[in-house]
Amino acid sequence: MIHDMKIAFVGKGGSGKTTTAALFARYMQQRGHRTLALDADINQHFAAALDYEGKLANMGMEIDRIKQHLAGVNALFEIDEMKKTTPPGRGSNLVTLDASDWFMQEFTEDADGVRIAGAGEIPEGNVGVRCYHSLNGAVELLLGHMADKDDDMVIVDMTAGADALSSTLFAKVDALVLVVEPTRKSLGVYVQLMPAIEKYGLPLYVVANKTVEQSDTNFILETIPELVAVLPQSPYIRARERGQHVKMERDLINQLGILAAHVLATPRDWQGMQQRSYELHLKNADDWAGEQIKNQIDPGFSLANAVTRLQK
Numbered sequence: 001m002i003h004d005m006k007i008a009f010v011g012k013g014g015s016g017k018t019t020t021a022a023l024f025a026r027y028m029q030q031r032g033h034r035t036l037a038l039d040a041d042i043n044q045h046f047a048a049a050l051d052y053e054g055k056l057a058n059m060g061m062e063i064d065r066i067k068q069h070l071a072g073v074n075a076l077f078e079i080d081e082m083k084k085t086t087p088p089g090r091g092s093n094l095v096t097l098d099a100s101d102w103f104m105q106e107f108t109e110d111a112d113g114v115r116i117a118g119a120g121e122i123p124e125g126n127v128g129v130r131c132y133h134s135l136n137g138a139v140e141l142l143l144g145h146m147a148d149k150d151d152d153m154v155i156v157d158m159t160a161g162a163d164a165l166s167s168t169l170f171a172k173v174d175a176l177v178l179v180v181e182p183t184r185k186s187l188g189v190y191v192q193l194m195p196a197i198e199k200y201g202l203p204l205y206v207v208a209n210k211t212v213e214q215s216d217t218n219f220i221l222e223t224i225p226e227l228v229a230v231l232p233q234s235p236y237i238r239a240r241e242r243g244q245h246v247k248m249e250r251d252l253i254n255q256l257g258i259l260a261a262h263v264l265a266t267p268r269d270w271q272g273m274q275q276r277s278y279e280l281h282l283k284n285a286d287d288w289a290g291e292q293i294k295n296q297i298d299p300g301f302s303l304a305n306a307v308t309r310l311q312k
């Protein structure tokens with residue numbers, strides 16, 4: 001079955017995560033998919049890459065309000081006991097991409113048809129770091145409570161390199177897209193990310209970016225056996241950076257289409273997602289958050305069933 005899902009773009013800083021995530025979001029939206037772009041990077045460039053010039057509500061600064069909403073009337077915990085890994089249970093509010101949804105109204109803006117959310121400006125220094133961690137927590141909670149429908153595409157722009165593993169956010173999507181340039185450093189990120197990705201059984205799509213000739217692709221293939229798409233070094237992207245507009249190259253469009261076909265064909269596994277999120281929550285309890293958060297897991301709750309009910 002073909003359907004949309006939640007995906008996150010990862011890769012070394014500068015490899016083209018934000019650019020390709022924005023191109024992919026636009027590609028999907030233009031083909032009729034309801035699309036939400038979530039910026040989870042400390043360097044907030046996703047909105048700009050989608051030509052959105054206004055301000056964004058800061059999800060990080062408002063994490064308490066987001067918690068309050070998501071917790072709903074869930075009786076298993078108080079708001080101040082809620083962690084970023086706290087899973088939904090009976091009484092929780094799930095989030096949809098419907099225009100009437102609380103989250104969509106409060107935190108998203110319209111970028112020419114793509115809904116976008118993030119933090120907007122993150123202040124520099126200590127405050128910035130704190131704010132960024134809350135942003136990550138907010139995005140992770142949101143993804144954990146997301147009941148996106150089968151024609152809803154959710155695209156997350158993640159923080160650079162192995163930092164993507166510093167939170168458990170990466171495990172709250174259905175698949176990852178790794179963007180690699182033909183450089184050793186870029187391939188290094190693949191080696192760093194692979195063990196965690198395999199451990200949680202996440203589907204991974206690797207996209208080569210900024211390739212000029214066949215030897216670039218071959219270089220990447222020496223380390224990564226499977227590339228799903230090969231994006232060229234693009235005059236269109238370069239012109240955009242200068243604020244100029246040229247037609248998008250056919251090859252770039254074709255490669256986005258190939259990536260889309262892979263993503264849409266990925267089996268969707270709500271039960272697996274729930275299982276993964278419980279595992280990570282329990283691990284959080286053992287690592288630092290304490291035993292008491294273990295009973296935030298509601299044995300009588302099925303994410304798959306809750307989503308099915310909402311999709312009707």
Ligand SMILES: Nc1ncnc2c1ncn2[C@@H]1O[C@H](COP(=O)(O)OP(=O)(O)O)[C@@H](O)[C@H]1O
Binds near residue numbers: 211
């Ligand atoms: N395929 C491409 N062709 C030409 N320039 C590209 C391509 N992909 C990305 N770039 C450029 O590379 C730079 C880094 O891209 P960006 O998406 O910001 O990387 P990241 O989000 O991974 O840090 C930007 O200036 C962007 O325009």
Ligand SMILES: [Mg+2]
Binds near residue numbers: 017018019041043
């Ligand atoms: Mg970026």
